Amino acid sequence: xxxxxxxxxxxxMRPLSKKLGVEIRxxxxxxxxxxxxAKLKEAFDIHGVVVLPGQKLTxxxxxxxxxxxxxxxxxxxxxxxxxxxxxxxVLSNLExxxxxxxxxxxxxxxxxxxxxxxxxxxxxxxxxIMCPPEGGDTLFADMSAAWDALPEARKAxxxxxxxxxxxxxxMATRADRAPLTEEQKAKTPDVTHPLVRxxxxxxxKSLFIGTGTVYGLEGVSNPEGKRIVDELVDYATGxxxxxxxxxxxxxxxxxDNRRTLHTGTLFDDTKYKRHxxxxxxxxDVPA
Ligand SMILES: [Fe+2]
Numbered sequence: 001x002x003x004x005x006x007x008x009x010x011x012x013m014r015p016l017s018k019k020l021g022v023e024i025r026x027x028x029x030x031x032x033x034x035x036x037x038a039k040l041k042e043a044f045d046i047h048g049v050v051v052l053p054g055q056k057l058t059x060x061x062x063x064x065x066x067x068x069x070x071x072x073x074x075x076x077x078x079x080x081x082x083x084x085x086x087x088x089x090v091l092s093n094l095e096x097x098x099x100x101x102x103x104x105x106x107x108x109x110x111x112x113x114x115x116x117x118x119x120x121x122x123x124x125x126x127x128x129i130m131c132p133p134e135g136g137d138t139l140f141a142d143m144s145a146a147w148d149a150l151p152e153a154r155k156a157x158x159x160x161x162x163x164x165x166x167x168x169x170x171m172a173t174r175a176d177r178a179p180l181t182e183e184q185k186a187k188t189p190d191v192t193h194p195l196v197r198x199x200x201x202x203x204x205k206s207l208f209i210g211t212g213t214v215y216g217l218e219g220v221s222n223p224e225g226k227r228i229v230d231e232l233v234d235y236a237t238g239x240x241x242x243x244x245x246x247x248x249x250x251x252x253x254x255x256d257n258r259r260t261l262h263t264g265t266l267f268d269d270t271k272y273k274r275h276x277x278x279x280x281x282x283x284d285v286p287a
Contacts, residue, residue, distance in 0.1 A: 010026060011024055011025070011026045011027060011036065011039060012024065012025040012026050013043065015047070016047075016049065016051065016243055017243050019142050019144075019145040019241070020047065020048050020049055020140060020142040020145065020241070020243045020260070021047055021048065021049035021050075021051065021140065021243045021245075022043050022046075022047040022049070022050055022051070023050075023051040023052075023053065024040065024043060024050060024051070024052055025052075025053060025054065027040070027052055028055070029052060029055050029057060029061065029062075029065045029252060030055075030056070030057055030058075030061040030065075032065065032068070037068055040052075041069070044069075044123065044254065044256060045199070045201040045202055045256070046202065048140070048142060048144070048255060048256045048259045048260050049140050049243060049245075049253070049254070049255045049256070049260060050253070050254050050255075051245060051251060051252075051253050052251070052252040052253075052254075053248060053250060053251050054250050055127065055250050055251070055252045056250060057127060057252070059082055059084075059085045059088055059277070062088065062125075062127055062252075062277060062279065063085060063087055063088060063279065065125075065252075066087065066125055066279040066281060069122070069123055069281045070122065070123075070281045070282055071281070071282045072087040072279055072280065072281060072282065073087070073114070073121055073279075073280040073281070073282055074086040074087055075087075075089055080100075080101075080102045080103045082277070087279055088277050088278070088279055089102075089103070089277075089278045089279070090102030090103070090275070090276070090277060090278075091103055091104070091106060091107075091126075091274070091275075091276040091277075091278055092104065092274065092275045092276065093269045093273060093274055093275075094130075094273060094275055101275070102275070102276075104269070105264075105266065105269075106264070107262070107263065107264040108263060108264050108265070108266065109211045109212050109263055110141065110210055110211050110233055110237055110261045110262070110263045111210040111211060111212045111213070111261060111262070111263070112208070112210055112257040112258075112260070112261055112262070113257050113262075113280055114257075114280065115165055115193065115208070115210055115213060115214075115257070116165040116166065116167040116170070116188065116191060116213040117188075117191065118191050118285060119282065119283055119284060119285055120193075120257060120283050120286065121257055121280040121281060121282060121283050122256070122257060122258060122281045122282065122283030122284070123254055123255065123256060123257065123280065123281040123283075124254065124255055124257060124262075124278065124279070124280050124281075125252060125253070125254040125278065125279045125280075125281075126138070126251075126252070126253050126254075126276050126277070126278050127251075127252050127276065127277040127278075128247045128248065128249055128250065128251045128252075128253075128276055129249065129275045129276060129277065130249060130273045130274055130275040130276075131247035131248060131249050131251070131274060131276075132247075132267040132268070132271075132272030132273070132274050133272065134267065134268075134272075135265060135266060135267025135268060135272070136247060136264070136265065136266070136267035136272075136274050137244055137245060137246050137247070137264070137265045138244075138245045138247070138253060138262060138263075138264055138265075139242055139243070139244050139245070139262060139263050139264075139265065140242065140243045140245070140255055140260045140261070140262050141236055141237040141241045141242050141243075141260060141261040141262070142241045142242075142243070142259070142260060143206035143207040143208065143209070143236060143241075143259055143260060143261060144199070144204045144205065144206045144259050145240070145241050146206075146207055146235065146236035146241050147196065147204075147205050147206050147207050148204075148205075149240070149241075155196075158195055158196060158207075158232075159195075159196050159205075160194075160195075160196075161194075161195040161196070161217055161218065161219075162192040162193065162194060162195060162217070162218035162219075163192065163193050163194075163195045163208065163209060163214060163216075163217060163218070163229060164190065164191075164192050164214070164215055164216045164217065164218055164225075165190065165191050165192070165193065165213045165214055165215070166190040166213060166215050167188040167190075167213050168180060168185055168188060168190070169190075169213075169215050170212055170213040170215075192218055193208055193286045194208060194286055194287065195207065195208060195209065195217070196208065197258060197286040197287060198287060199256075199258055199259055200258075200284065200287070204259070206258065206259045207232060207236055208258075208286055209229055209232050209233050209236065209261070210233065210261055211230070211233055214226075214229055216229070217229060233261070236261065237261060257283065258283065258286070
């Protein structure tokens, strides 16, 4: 094993808010040694959102960076993945020969990625290749800070409850998507997760909530169960807990799905182009 000990520029770390997010400059993700990677990993666990501006990465380099955090999620639908890179999913409003190059307007509404799976993804990484000068922001909400700020009595009521997710029920409400095949349905059974989860690296608790695939709360019939979750989402995505990322080309932004909710915002796609590569790192069963 060779340990790369080449000298590197000191990392410049700047917190992006009081609680959530850090920007790190002075790193070239295409040429990352073990010592710098260890610092990035630590920053990711502590800050929940890491912004790494000024990157220039081939798909190979991007994938190699992602793999340092763990096995990458591959996608069942290959329509929008990069040829030869099933781990890299393209978000884009560009077209080639009349065909869209990627998924467009995905990820609007507060959620964590693949939370409808038994093992939701740990981290998501986006690499901004073309970014509109306005709109198309990514917003993050800090579910640890939101949990910490709840009154003790409310924490006692919520801790131990389970939240219910159904990919199938959610997809059935989406007129813009083709119905799921039997094979896809077999791969996406309904799941329950703890409403409050503990971060394995920091021991901090977070609300594990969202919209979209969430349909209720175990042991509380609807509409009451759904109402409780929606009310928590409204509370936890209030101004105090939210960080807004405005994109610049070359940004790599990664976030911890165990600790944050996120949502995209729309942009004027008649005026601007947006082209982004996305990867996800596999995660554990929430505990
Ligand atoms: Fe997402």
